Amino acid sequence: MVNPLYLIAVFLAGAFLVPFVDKADRRISLGIFYLALAASVGLSLARLMQADFTAMTESQVFTAGFGAPLSIALGFGFKEAILLSFVNIMGLLAGLYLAKRLARESVQSISLLLLLLLGANGLILTRDIFNGFVFLEILSIATYALIGLKSSKNAMAAGFKYMLAGGLASSFFLIGIAFAYRYTGTLNIDTWINMGVLMSPGYRIALYLIIMAIVIELKPFPANGWALDVYQSAHSGIAAVISTINTGALLFFFYKLLPLLPAEFMPLLAGAGLISFFFSNLVALRQKNAGRLLGYSSTAQTGLIIFVLTGLSGFNLSQSSILMIAAGLFVTNFFAKSGLFWLAGLIKKETTKSWSVLSKNSLLLALFGIFILALTGFPPFPSFFAKVELVRALAGNGAWVSLSALLAGSLLEAVYLLRWLGFAVKKNEEDALIETMPIPKLVSLMFGTVLMILVSLLITTKVYHLSSGMMYPLMAFLAFMIIDFLPMKTKGFIAIGLIAYWGWMFFWGKLLGIGSLFGIILIGGSLVQIFGFMHYKDNKAGLFPLLVMLIFSLGNLLQACTKLEFFLTWEFMTLSSYLLILRGKHAQKAALTYILFSLSGAYLILTGLVLSPSFYHKIPVYLLSDMIQMGLPAAIFLGIGFLIKLGALGVHIWLPESYTEAEDEFTSIMSSVLSKAGVFGLLIVLIMAKDALVANGLITGALGWLGALTAFFGALMAVFQEDVKKLLAYSSMSQLGYIIMGFALMSHLGWVSGLYLAFNHLFFKALIFMAITGVILRTGTRNMYEMGGLIKKMPISFISVLMGIIAVSGVPPLSGFGSKWFIYTSLIEQGHYFQAGLAFFASAIAFLYLYRLIHTVFLGQAKPAQKDVKEAPIWLIIPQAVFIMVIMGISMFPNYITKPISSAVSGFITKPDWLSWTGYNITLASPVLHGNWNGNLVMMVTMGVFGIPLVWLLLVNARVQKVKQFNIVFAAERPDKPWTTHFAHNMFAHYKKALGWLITPKITEFWNNVTEWTHSIAATLSYIYTGNGQTYLLHIFMYVLVIFIIGGVR
Amino acid sequence: MIKYLLIALVLIGMGWLFLPLATEYFTPTQLNNLAANYVYGSAADLNMPNAVTSVVVTYRGLDTLGEVTVLFLATAGVGFFLKRKNSIKSKRRHGSEILKSGADLLAPLIILFGIYIFTHGHLTPGGGFPGGVVLASAFLLLLMAQEHFTFSHSVIQFTESLSGIAYVFIGLAGLLLLGLNHFLDPRWLNLGQWGKLFSAGAVPLIYSFIGLKVGSEMSGMLDSLQSDGGDE
Amino acid sequence: MSFATKLMLSFLSLGVITIWGLTLNGIVAKIFARVQGRLGPPFWQPFIDIIKNNAKRTTVSHGIMFYLGPVFRIAGGIGTYMFIPAVLGSVMFSNYSVSGDVFLVMYFIFFGQLGMALGAGEGGHPYSAIGVARGLAQMTAFEVPFALSVISLAVQYHTLNITEIVMAQQGSILNWTLFTNPLAVIAAMIAMLGMTMYNPFSVVIAPQETPIGPPTEYSASFLGLLATNRGIFNAAKLVLFMNLYFGGATNIISMLVKTFAIYMFSVFVGVAFPRFKTEDSIRFFLKVPALLGALAIVVWLI
Amino acid sequence: MIILIHGLMLIIIGIWAMLTRKNLIRIIIGFAIVDTGINLVLVAIGYIKGKTAPIINDAVSTAQGAAAGMQAVDKVVDPVPSALVLTAIVIGLAVTALMLAYAIRMHKTGRSLNIDDFEEQKW
C-alpha cells in the first residue's frame, strides 16, 4: 500500500525546499514544484491502481508507531485515492495554468500553492478531527495568501472578507472540537463514530458548531457573500483552485464527519444545502459578471452535494449509491468549473455578454460549450446520471418539496448557463480575436476537458452499464467531428450512407408495430432531408456532427429498453437539437427558450419515468408498453413533458421562435421529424396508462380539448404572421393539435387518425419547408410581403408548395383529406362533437394562412429585387421530389399506410369489427356512425374531372397569348410598381378585426411575467450581498443561529 | 439601527448557544482514557518526562508538522504581501545608545536561552515554539536597536528551509526505519536515559529543528513586516 | 355495371345538372332584374354566353397557374357534383358517390375555390387577392355553422353517408330534416347564404363588380369554363342541401323542384338584405348560426 | 470553570468587536481576543482540580518507564488540551499576521482602513 505520508512529505519538502533553491535559479524551483506535483499525482494514482481496497479501517495508516486513538490516523482507501487523484491532477493543471504567473511572482507563491495542496490532501486523508483542523487551516491560510496574487483593491477586500469568514469558521470549529473532546475523550473520528451519539445538549452543540464550521467553509447561501467576492476578483487560476480543490477537500471532510451527527441534524443540513442550491441559482439569474456568476454556480453545486450527502440518508439507499450521486455531481463541477475559470482567465472579459469573443475561436467555443453543457447536466457527463439517480431517489420516496426545489433550481441554473452560451455564440463584429493564448493555459484547459470526457465515458460505461448502442449518438458525433473538415457533399453522403446502413442493420424488419411506423418517420424522414443540407458551399463546421447525433438519438428512442436508456436518448436528442437551433444567426434567445421548455419537459419526463414501473427488460420500450401499466401520476408527469415537446397550447411559446430562428433546413427536420418524438412519447404514455386513463376519462377529455385548442389557436395565429417560417411553425403547432386530439380519444380509430396525420404531417410539412428553404435561400428574406411572383422563377418550388398546401388543407384528392376524414369521424364516433366542430373551424382557418403562403410568395406581382432569382438548388429539390412522390403514392393507395397503422394500433386497442377495408375503400359502420372514404376512387374521379376540362381548354384555346407582369388594369391605369399592387402585407386585416381579440398574447404575457417576477425576486434577494465584510460576518452568525433555533438543536 | 439590533441579537444568541456548554460543565476528577494512555505512554514508551511534549511531538506529531507549516505559510504569506519586488527599506528610527549596547550584550544571551528552551522541551515546559520565539526576540531586539541591521535573508531562509526539510526527513526516517505506521516516530534513535538531554529518541532533535524553524520563520516575518510594503 | 357504362351515365347526369344549373342562373338573373325594375336578360342567356366565349379565338394568359385556375374551378364544380348522389335510387344520378361521404363533398368544394384563387392570384391583380382573402375569411366563418349542422345530422342519423341520410328522411314529409332537426337546417341555410355569396354576404364578390379584376382578366374559353362551372357548382351545392335537409329526391322532377325552391330562398334573402362588411359577416356567422348549430347537436344529445 | 466562562465571555466580546468596529485593525484585535478566549476554554477543559502539570517529576521517575507512568496518571492534568492549545496559539498568530498583512495592503491600495470603504463588489 502506498503510504499517504509520502504525499504529505512530498508537498512539505517541496514547499520548504523551493525558497531555498530559488536563490540559485527560478527554473530549479519551478522544476521542483512540478516534480512535487507530478509525484503527488503519481502517488495517488498508484494507490488507485492497487487492488487492496477492502474495509475502511484496513486502509488506514497511523503515525508515530502507535494505534488509532493515540496517534493520528490517515485513511487512504478507495474513495480517498480517487478524490486525491482528481485533486492532485487538478493541482498539477492549476500549477501549469499559473506557470507564467509563478515564474514572475515572488517565490513564496510556489510554496503557497504546494501547501494549499498539502492542506487539501491532509484534509482528505486525515481521520483525526483536530488534525483535520490543522490541515483546514493550512488549506485556508494558503488560499488567503494566494488570493493576494492579484493585488487589486477588490481582490484584497475579497481576501480579507474571506479571512474573516474563514477565521470565524475555524473558531467555531475549534470550540466544537474542544467540547467534543470534553464529552468523548477522543479526537479520532473512527473511535468517536463507534461511541455513538451522546444525548447531552452540550455535546450536540459542540457537534453543531463543528459541522456548521465546515458548512460555512462550504459557502452556503446566504452566508456566502465573501466567497462570491473572492470568485469575482481573485486570479482566475486561484478561483479555479478554490472552487475545485478546496471545495472537494472540504466536502469530503464534511462527508467524513456525517456519521458523527445525530439523525435530526440531517434534514437541517439537507435543507441548508437545498436552499443554497436553489437560491444561489436564483440570484445568479441577474448576474452579469462572469466570475461572480461562476461563484454562484459553484456555491449552488456545493449546496446540492451537501443535500445529496445529507438529505438522502433517510431513504432506503445504500451509502455507495449516495456517494455515487455526489461524486457524479462533484466530478462534473470539478472539471467544468475549473475549465470555465480558466477560460475566463484566458479571454479576460468581465461581463458574460462580452464572451462573444469566443465566437471567433471555435476551439475555445467548443470547450466552453462542453463545460456549460456538463454543468447543465446533459449526458454523457456524470452530472446527468447523478441527477437522474437523485430524482429517482426523491420521487421514489415522495420527497416532492425537495424534488421541486431541485428541479426548479436546476432549471434556473440552466437559464443562466445556457444564456451565457448564447452570448458566447453570438457573433459580434466589434470583438477582436483572442490573440495571446499562452500554451500552458491552453494545455491545462485541453487536458482538463479530455479528462472530464474520459471520466464521463468511464462512468457511463462502467457504472451505468449502458449498452454501446445507446452511445451511438455520441460516437457518431465524435466521428463526424473528426471528419468535419471534409466538404459538405462528402459529409452528406457519408451521413446518408451511415444512417441508411444503421437503419438497415438495426431497424429494418426488426421493429414491430408502432415501432416500425416511427422508424420510418424518425429515421426515414430525416434521412431524406439530409440532402437539403448539401447545397452549402462552405463547410458549415459542426453541423453534421450534431445532425447525425440527433438522428441517431431519434432512432435510439425506438431501441431504448430501460428507463435510463430512454431518458438518456431523450436528452441526447434535446441537446443536439438545442445546439442545432443555436446555430441560427439570431437564434440565441429562441434557443434559450427552446432548451428551457425542453428541459422542464425533460425533468417532468424524468419524474414520470421514476414513478412508472421499471422496465428493465431487454425489449424496447414501445413494445413493452402494453405489458406494463403505469398509474395516473406517472402518466400525467410524462404526458405534460411530452406535450411540451409537442408545443401544446400554453407551453408552445418556444415553438414559433425556435422554428423561425433555426437554420432553415433544420426547421424542416424539427417540424417534420423532431416533433414526432413528442408524438411517440405521448403515444407511449397513453398506451402505458391506458387502463388508468380509460377508467378516469377526465384527463383524456382535457387532453382532447387541449389538442382542439392547440389546433385552433395554432391555425389562428398562423393567419397573422408575416414571417413565412413563423407561419409554418404555427401551422405545425396546429397540426400537432389534431394529433393530440386523435390520441386523446383512446379509441382505435382515434389513434389511427393521430398516427396517420403524423405520417402525413411529416411528408407535407417537410415538403413545404424544403421548398420555402429554397425560397429563403434565394430571396434572402423571410417576410412574405417582400416576395411575390416567384412562380415564374421557382416553378418546382411552387409545385411543391402547392402540393403541400393541398395536403395540409385536407382538400381531396391528396392524402391530407384522409387525415381530416379520420379525425372527424373518430371524434364524432366517440361523441366529441364540439371538438370536431372546433377542429373543423381550425381547418377552415388553415385555408387562410395556406393561401397567404402560396399567394404572397409565389403569385401576385414579382419584385424587382428578385428579378434574377433562380430555382432552388438541386439538393433541396431532391427531398421535395421524394416527398411529392410519397404523397402522391399514399393518396392513390392509402391502404399501404392506413392498414399497417391500424394493425399496429390493434396491438393495443382491438380493431373494431365495423372498421373494414374493401379494396381501397375504408368503411366505417359503427352503430353510431357510418361513413366511408375511397382514396383511390377519389383520385381517379378528380383526375378525370380535372383532365377533361383541361383537354377541352387546350383544344379550344390553342393560341393563348402570354402577357407581361403589369398587363392588368388597375384603377384605370397600368401599374408599374409591384409593391403597390401586391396584396400581401397584413393580408387578413379584416379577419383580425373580427377574431384578432382571440390571439392577444395572454400566454406569452404570462410567461414573460413569470420571467420578470423571477428576475425581480432574484434582484431583491441579491441585495443581501452588500459587499460589507462585517455584514457578511453577521450573516454567518445569523445563519448559524437561525439553523440552530429552527433545528431545535438544544 | 436594525443592524445594531441584529448585532445585539447575535451576541445574545451566541451567549445562549454557549450557555449549555458552561452550565453542563463539571470539573472532571480523573483523566479520561486517552489522556491516561498518553501520560502513561510518555513515560513507558517514550521515556519522556514532559507528557505535553510527547503528545505534541510524537503522538500528535503530524499536527505539529502542520503547525510548523502554518507558521511557514503565514511567513510566506506575509512576505508575499509585503515584500513585493523593489521593496525599499524604510527609515528606521535610531535606537538609543543604551538600547544599542544593551542589545549587543543581551542578544547572544537571549539566543542561548532560546536554544536551551527548545532543546529541553522533552524535559521541562517550553519546547520548540517558545524557544523559537525567544530566538526571534533576539533578532527583534537587534532590529530595533541598530539602524542598519539587516539579518541576512539567505541565512534566515537557509535555516528555515533546512530545518523544515530536516523535520520532514526525521519523520520519514521513522517511516523508513521502523515501518509503515511509524512516521515521526522518534524511537529510531536510542531512547536514552530518563531525564537526560539526549534521551527520548529523536524528540530533542525534532524540537530543535522546530525551534530553529520557528525562530527563523518569526524573524523572517518580522523582517517582512518592518520593511515597507514597497510602493508600486 | 361496367366502367364504361358508369362513365356514360355520369356524363349524362352531369349534362342534366349543367343545363339545370345554367337555367337556374338565368332565371335568377331575370328575377333580380325584375326586382330592380329592369327587363333583364332571357333565362337562356348563360348558354349563349358560354357558346360565345368558347368560340372566341384569342385570349391572354399570365402563366401556367393562371391557365389552370379555371380548370381547377370547373373540376371542383364537377367533382363536387360527382360525389353527391343526386336522386335516390337512380343509378344514373348516383354518380360516384361511393367514393366517400358528406365530408368528402364538403372538402371537395374547396378544390375549385382554391385552384381559382391561385389562378387569379397569378394574374397579379390585387383585387383578386383581396376578393380571395375576403372569401376565405367568410368561408371559415360559415363553415362553422354548416359543420355543426352536419355533425348534428351525424348524431341524428348515425351516418355521414349522404345516401343513408336521404333514406332516413323517406316516408313522409315530416321525416325531412327540415322538420326533425329544424335548428340544424336553419344554421345550414344561413351558412348557405354565405356560400352562395348573395347579399348580405356578397362583399366577397364586390371587387368583381367594378369592371376590372378576374372577370376581365379571364376571357374567352377561360370565362366559358367559369360560367359553366357557376351552373354546375351552384346546382351541386343545392343538391347537397336538398339531400341533407329536404328529404332528397326520389325522382328527377322532385330534384329539380326542390333545388329551385332552395335557390329561391337564398335569392329572396339576397334581394331583401343589404351587404355586410367581411368582419361583420364573420362575427355574425360565429354568433347566431353557430349557436343554432351547437344547439342542434345538444338537442340530439338529449 | 471560571476560566471556561471567562473564555466564553472573551469570545463574545471579541465577536462584538468584530461586528461593530469599522477599523480593520480593530476587527483583527477582536479576532485575536476570540482566539485568546478559545485557548482559555480549551485549557480549562483539560484541567482537573488539584492536579499538577503533566510533567513527570524526577522524584517519581528514578524507577524507569512504566511504573513512573502509572503513578503519574493520577497526579497530572490532561496533556491533550495543552497540546491542542499550543497548535491553536501558533495558528492564531499565523492568521492574525496574515490578516494584518492584508490590512496593510488594503490600506495601501484602498487608502483606507475603514471596512465600509471596501464594498465595491456586491450583489
Added chain:
Amino acid sequence: MIETILTIVLAIISLMAAVYAVLTKKTLNAIIASGIISLLASIMFLLVSAPDVAMTEAAIGSGLTTVVFLYALKHIKDRRSTHDD
C-alpha cells in the same frame, strides 16, 4: 481557595481590558489591551497547571502578536504621514 480568588480577579481585569480594547478610540491602546489580555491568560494557564501553554502564550500570544500588531500600525502610520493629505 486563593487560586480561585486570583483567577476571578484576573478574569475581571482581563474582561475589563477586553471591553476597553473594544471601546477605546485609540488603536494603539486597543493593541496594548489585547496584549494584556493574552498576558493575563498566560498567568491563568499557569494556574491551571499548563506551563507549556503558559510559556507559549506569553511568548507568542502576548509578545509576538503584539509586536506584529505594532509593526502593522507603524506601517499604516508611516504611510499616513507620507501620503497624507
